[in-house]
Amino acid sequence: MDRHVYLDHAATTFVKKEVLDEMLPYFAEKYGNASSLHRDGREARAAIDRARSRTAGAIGARDEEIIFTSGGTESDNLAIKGVAEAYEQKGRHIITTKIEHDAVLNTCEYLEKKGFEVTYLPVDEYGLVSPETLEKAIRSDTILISVMFANNEIGTLEPIDKIGEIARAKNIIFHTDAVQAVGSVPIDVEKMKIDMLSLSAHKIYGPKGTGALYVKKGIKLSPQSHGGAHESKRRAGTENVPGIVGLGKAIELAGANIGGYAERLRAMREKLIRGIQENVSDVRLNGHPEKRLPGNANFSFEFIEGEALLLLLDMAGISSSTGSACTSGSFKPSHVLSAIGLPAEIAQGSVRFTFGDANKEGDADYCIEQIIKIVQRLRAMSPLFAQEKGMRKNV
């Protein structure tokens, strides 16, 4: 099978040519250490400064509010542990949600072991957090609210501006994991009253291993990486100059094209959804019908198991994911699908398709065609399907 259709852009994307072109000189030619005073060092420093401005500009922040990290995971860890450590005298209560990425959830669980208390807010059947529920969860010792901008599995967009409003009114630091949202949804940290925001380059056609954390001026943050005085002493480690340059270019490109990009993805995604819903029975679209990332479609195909579907799709040249890429290969049904109330056996049959710039006209059609065939084939060998259809016949 020669055809290759990449429908896993939420897991990672390719690096765009314009991005790689800007990065290249910083590997073998302009290779100075940005901390060095000499010409090679200054050249590297200037490149980082430019990337910082571009990154800040893309989300409405100021240059000095951007800390470069090794990715979204580090940004989330730094935000949450950094605030927890800096404000523990003030309080030890954190509010987050049940559907965060593991980088947030596991960090919160780690803090629970260290004596912090964490409230994991529920979500409704679409994956939406309720601002009212959130407001009620706030206590006098709450020091941080962390709610993701967009969910990586089901694509649901959370009511970030409402949450920002509440957090600001109560004077509580508000962090959002926007790793999936940046590049697909316009973001303005000022308007949205966001105090901290995590982002990652490899989700927006930049390089893997580079991310950033926006931290509003005035917020204290205990560094989590100790060493040299890099990143205004908030993140030690020799700067990944080519990576940072790549992030700067990628986020600038993303910002410039956001409207058209979202439109393009939405069109392909809607075609896929329609095609599946019209041709496959017993299928469920997970996530919110409108408030969702433009490229995301997440289906539960009843009576079959997701990995088997994923493998046969892969053999047909289609790259997809069961839930989050990070949890593929684990058995616990996705915590996100559990949180929206899907029974385990239905959650098990879930597959995520995420569109992006690797896709072209016709990919959705090809995908529909293959899904129909493969679902049929797997159901034919599923004892659940036989039971169910048998039962219905008997009614």
Add this chain to the structure above:
Amino acid sequence: MDRHVYLDHAATTFVKKEVLDEMLPYFAEKYGNASSLHRDGREARAAIDRARSRTAGAIGARDEEIIFTSGGTESDNLAIKGVAEAYEQKGRHIITTKIEHDAVLNTCEYLEKKGFEVTYLPVDEYGLVSPETLEKAIRSDTILISVMFANNEIGTLEPIDKIGEIARAKNIIFHTDAVQAVGSVPIDVEKMKIDMLSLSAHKIYGPKGTGALYVKKGIKLSPQSHGGAHESKRRAGTENVPGIVGLGKAIELAGANIGGYAERLRAMREKLIRGIQENVSDVRLNGHPEKRLPGNANFSFEFIEGEALLLLLDMAGISSSTGSACTSGSFKPSHVLSAIGLPAEIAQGSVRFTFGDANKEGDADYCIEQIIKIVQRLRAMSPLFAQEKGMRKNV
């Protein structure tokens, strides 16, 4: 001035062509997420596996003992905090030295704030740690010994095998920061009884933003980055595939060439040392005369200040460093030079030259010629030099 002589290889190196060539496909073509089950993911996973074998092979470790990180700083942080957290029930005492890199020192200082006790071993005038002193510092609650393989400022090579011997005999975990040593000195973790070892790609002609931590099988390590189940659950975060591929290639190349490389560097370095010592008065070579990294020369030029010297060298096209690149621009005299007993005003006149593959025949000569001129010029405007020479005349 068109001539450019890079003598700051200890700060960072360029990425070699062979290394970049292997990395390139992983940006825009083979861009899968190594955690994904589909073909794109498997391709990325295979590349990481290969890099892991190469990295393990270069230091005599097993594949599963290698954890990829975002650099030397993260490796040091993970090693020290990871062991501290995993073994704090056993004891809260750590032994290190006064001349470690900030990535180790600041991590230890952080742990002191958290209730750990740290012994900072002194060094002699050459920067050597005494194994006897180390042995005496061991207590029943000592859980970790961390001694660097080679010092980044003065190049001194520590008696690692003796320390390994002692640590193993006392059953204490032994970590070494080998960021400067890898590629210049042969390393075998098995023979040297090293339990943990930090390394960084950008010091060995690999990319910035990638490093590794070797952790001997059986040692417990509390992860410091929480999130997905990457790196056998010891370091969360989407893998930087091109970076890891680059590290694998760079360390393989380094291992294959180590003898010739060290010889080449040593020859250039010795020429520089001789040239300076024969032509400049009141100059001191810091570090050990023989037990030192092949590329490192560190001088203290009395009566002048290092940054001024560095700037004029820079104008003459020579890139050098005052102490560690990370501390350039800070005022505290280098902690390493203080530890070897240099008075502050002499430490202030110190400059490090580190040779590597960016250098060619004649670089040492050019450097000698420029240093002679610049030192003369700065001394001519130094009140200290006038005093000193005046005093000597008066004797």
Add this chain to the structure above:
Amino acid sequence: MSEMSYNEIVLEHFTNPRNVGEIQDPDGEAILTSKVCGDMMKVQIKVENGAVADIKFKTFGCGAAIASSSIATEMVKGKTVEEALKITNNAVVDALGGLPPAKLHCSVLAEQAIKMALEDYVNKHKQG
């Protein structure tokens, strides 16, 4: 991790599973759900002259579960009931040329479901 990916034999059995289907009036049958992952396997057998003359399965499960079902049913086909009852999940894994560590339990599902169908036959046979 590389431990996540399947070898050629597994992929071949997963893609072209043998013995999928149902048997009318089976001599023994069983449905089993894995406690580990919720995968489910249904096995039906036809016994002739004390040997497994035919065997069919339906499986709701991942690649490893389907491949294990396929190869395990192949392994018992033609064997005497007594011999067939000796099947172990290790033998299934070996026949598959290995499974990712996290997927070993899928071979257990196949072993147990087949054994249960055989036992179902033995029990009915005793009574009859």
Add this chain to the structure above:
Amino acid sequence: MSEMSYNEIVLEHFTNPRNVGEIQDPDGEAILTSKVCGDMMKVQIKVENGAVADIKFKTFGCGAAIASSSIATEMVKGKTVEEALKITNNAVVDALGGLPPAKLHCSVLAEQAIKMALEDYVNKHKQG
């Protein structure tokens, strides 16, 4: 950080410092060591008709210290002693077009050493 690098004016004064040297029989002089970083500046002045007719310095210090010494001595040259005493480190920094934040104290060294040399002259003058 970009805050570490020097601008053109600073680099020019550092590379071609004015008024380096010594004065035989100065009318006022001073040597001052910075408590912040250990840099040292020596200043000598010649006064004619109440004005700074000549000024020379020697500085042990970084780029900022040398550039500050150079521009500060230029600024007071020709001024009356009274006017010269009004020199501030801010004026020195302004004349240099700014200094990296961490290097501001170097301008203080220049200001203070020059003031001390001027005061040395004033004191001697009073007494004489």
